[in-house]
Amino acid sequence: MGIVLLGLLGWAWIGTVNLENLLTAGPRFADFVARMLPPDLTLSSTEPTLFPPPLRIAAAAVAVTLQISILGTALAMIAALVLGFLGAENLTPHWVHHPIKIVLAVGRSIPIILLALLFMTALGLGPLPGVLAIAIHSIGMLGKLFAEECETVDGGVWEAMDSTGANWLQKIRYAIWPQVSAQIYSLTLFRLDMNLRESAVLGLVGVAGLGLWIENYRAVFNYQAVATMVIVTMLVVLVVDQTSVYIRRRLK
């Protein structure tokens, strides 16, 4: 076992690390950082530039990124609820939950960035491909986690509801939902948090938002503006992350 692990590590090292390159990287990196400093905090530029100064478009970029992640997560949650209940082993017969589990696995196996590229060929640039990419990928993950959450619910309550004559939807509503809702909200918030970061990255392939502006400024070698946008991104991610942690703690 140990030998196999060592072998794997060595193999990965040989394939990726160029020591000479790594050792001389310091100055180049320092130069890059130096060109990012100080971050561009101006609101108007004296000389004509291709793009407006970063703080001018930051609010709009943050808004689009948030919109993409919120809508994508919301769509994913709705679909994942349906698929999660149908995909739970204790709630549906084998021939229902088995195929659904496969569909969910396929959904989360495709990287978001690839999904975004796919949707962009059909929908063009803009935020919409990002929304769909995030939704599809998140359905796969949330659906699986929701189903697993339902599978932890004690079957006795399900049967007790059945014994009062409740139908399937009523049993979901009264035997399952009260037991899983808090965890489902919590998982969805966690996914929203991840999706925010994902949607920032999606800019690199052309989806609107923070990432697209980082890519735009980088393309014209305006590293000071890149630095500003990176800081803005980090702030937004931090704020959403902390808010989500706070809400999730309250949900317990």
Next chain:
Amino acid sequence: MIAIEYLEVQYGRKPPVLSIESLSIEAGERVAVIGPSGAGKSTLLRTIKGYVRPAQGKVEVMGVNLATAPPKARKRINRRIGLIYQQFHLARRLTVLQNVLCGRLGVTNRWRSLLGRFSADDRRIAWSAICEVGLQDQVHQRGDTLSGGEQQRVAVARALAQQPMLILADEPVSSVDPAWAEDLLQLITQVQRHHRATLVMSLHQPDLARRFAERIIGLRKGKVVLDSAAAAVTDASLKELYRGDDSIPLNDAAGRPRTSQTRTA
């Protein structure tokens, strides 16, 4: 109310867990099913509810043959059979009232109930069930904040909200504090009389069965070996029923049935 003929229940190829030639229970009867662990008490109750499919034989409940009746008819009687479990099986995060309203799910408007809405009738029935079990002061408390005995009262109220013709209670007092067991059986038999329902309960303790049931059915290895009026059950027949099972102490040396308190102390 219940008519069983040549019933056999079998899991896989193993010998039958239940094998009853003939058993009938009339409307309004108060029956206790007793017997050693694994005698088939729960299986009998679950067969009557329709949750266990018999391998052979006929089970008729309220004149409906569970095996051959169309689904509609089965559903119609199913919701008039209240089931009380050993482990209560309440929705823990719902309030007492919400849990009891669940007893109305089979008859209320399905779509409205999904939004958590119940008709005035449903709410009236649920409220009166809650009052009957004496939990009116805890209506809005969450199920999991109640004691075991109180949770079982909620389960009784939920069964009552079904306006049951038949109440099946599967070891209803086995997981509550022994001090509350008698109170609870008192309550169950009282609501059964009040609602003129039939009661079939499986009990672990024969002395409780003798005090709270009118008729006792003794199961041993899936067969009915005792079936008589509770008053006529003798110590000798109980000894024979529980032969080889030391977990049930029957009578003390003086021949007096011990109370459940002293036994568990």
